[in-house]
């Protein structure tokens with residue numbers, strides 16, 4: 001249950017249309033269906049790496065702003081490990097060229113919300129891929145599902161109290177929307193199915 005009128009609630013509502021589009025992305029949907037192939041999942045991992053890597057780098061570059069509020073742990077290397085386990089060469093994978101603006105703690109928390117929240121979708125993806133392809137993804141299932149959910153709830157609790165001014169909240173909203181928008185454009189640019 002999302003606390004009504006919380007910052008998380010606002011961001012959730014404002015980004016829901018874009019999240020729904022990402023959810024319905026035909027390549028991603030394909031990779032978690034009973035008819036999925038190993039190549040469908042490899043494609044999903046590559047596209048995931050393509051946005052996770054640059055967005056994480058942008059966030060880590062501003063870690064001194066973020067660290068007092070939230071300890072962020074980058075995970076792009078784990079996507080590469082998943083790919084290597086599947087026998088895929090990972091040198092020179094394409095990545096998204098634009099990254100969100102991160103100049104304030106509000107921006108940093110908005111970007112972190114998108115990356116941390118995406119672990120919720122990861123749980124769904126990990127379950128389907130395990131069931132239909134017999135592949136155990138370390139990236140999409142980074143721990144016990146219950147603890148992954150708890151960690152995201154802990155992040156949301158921080159999101160709801162970190163702001164010292166309305167400007168922090170506004171920056172978080174703007175950065176989350178910008179991050180989702182860039183990822184949406186990346187998914188469109190790298191789509192194989194129309």
Ligand code: HEM
Pocket residue numbers: 008012019022023028029113114115116117118119120121122124125183
């Ligand atoms: C196949 C692709 C995806 C599926 C199936 C999926 C599914 C889900 C599910 C089931 C939830 C939890 C329930 C909910 O809050 O609606 C969730 C939450 C979330 N997902 Fe996704 N998702 C996908 C892709 C993505 C991507 C690519 C991103 C962005 C990087 C993303 C960002 C988020 C965020 C930020 C939340 C947290 C929403 C909140 O509770 O505040 N998701 N997703």
